[in-house]
Amino acid sequence: RDLSDFLDNYSGGGTWSWNTVDRLAVRAYLSELTSRSLKRRTIARKLSAARSYFRFLQKEGIVSANPARHVRAPRQGRVLPGYLSQDEMLRMLEGAVERTSDGGWRGARDGALQVKVRGKGRKERIVPVGRSAVHALDAYMKDRERRFGTVSPTDPLFVSENGSRLSRRQIQRVVTRQIELVAEESGLSTHSVRHSFATHLLDEGADLMAIKELLGHSSLSTTQMYAHTSRERLKQVYRVAHPRS
Numbered sequence: 001r002d003l004s005d006f007l008d009n010y011s012g013g014g015t016w017s018w019n020t021v022d023r024l025a026v027r028a029y030l031s032e033l034t035s036r037s038l039k040r041r042t043i044a045r046k047l048s049a050a051r052s053y054f055r056f057l058q059k060e061g062i063v064s065a066n067p068a069r070h071v072r073a074p075r076q077g078r079v080l081p082g083y084l085s086q087d088e089m090l091r092m093l094e095g096a097v098e099r100t101s102d103g104g105w106r107g108a109r110d111g112a113l114q115v116k117v118r119g120k121g122r123k124e125r126i127v128p129v130g131r132s133a134v135h136a137l138d139a140y141m142k143d144r145e146r147r148f149g150t151v152s153p154t155d156p157l158f159v160s161e162n163g164s165r166l167s168r169r170q171i172q173r174v175v176t177r178q179i180e181l182v183a184e185e186s187g188l189s190t191h192s193v194r195h196s197f198a199t200h201l202l203d204e205g206a207d208l209m210a211i212k213e214l215l216g217h218s219s220l221s222t223t224q225m226y227a228h229t230s231r232e233r234l235k236q237v238y239r240v241a242h243p244r245s
Helices: 002-010 023-035 040-059 086-102 104-112 131-148 168-182 190-203 208-215 220-241
Strands: none
Touching: 002 023, 002 040, 023 040, 086 104, 086 131, 086 168, 086 190, 104 131, 168 190, 190 208, 190 220, 208 220
């Protein structure tokens, strides 16, 4: 309907048919959507709807070709979710260590959940594991063996109190609770810990290629968004703190 209304104006009020719509008209439609200050995601959705409609018309024999097929949608901007400050991250990890020491079975398990070895798409990567994580894992394994007996290599690593494998949702709840204890910003998720990790490494001068490998990104362009975010934050600090900013 939106495209039809546009084509009414585009044709100058004259008659038109779907079979006369060409790629230039579709591009003009995208330009008109952009002039409305619509979000890129909304424009991409409208273009997708137009492609699907022309595909239907082509299947019905009403048009001979799909003019929207090769028109590119506007590139989606990357928006990073919030992240923890270095102080908040340290307090969160310290809290996990404390729970490992005196939180009983559940505290030991939840503290050891700082370890992660498999990412999105079941991609595995080798990452450094700190002393605190090793200590937490060791304490958890000892408590687990006391509770459930010897653990075999085929057993799940992290389990619930009845010995069943922890679900992804249960793990997310554990980590989110830890974040909520220290974070001033609301709405942070378990994924925010990953973004915090990359941001803090970059702030401390880590090489972008090294961060790419640690995050398991397949493309450096994905990692480069952290560099942009870090620069923007540095500019903000400069404007606030510098006497001649």
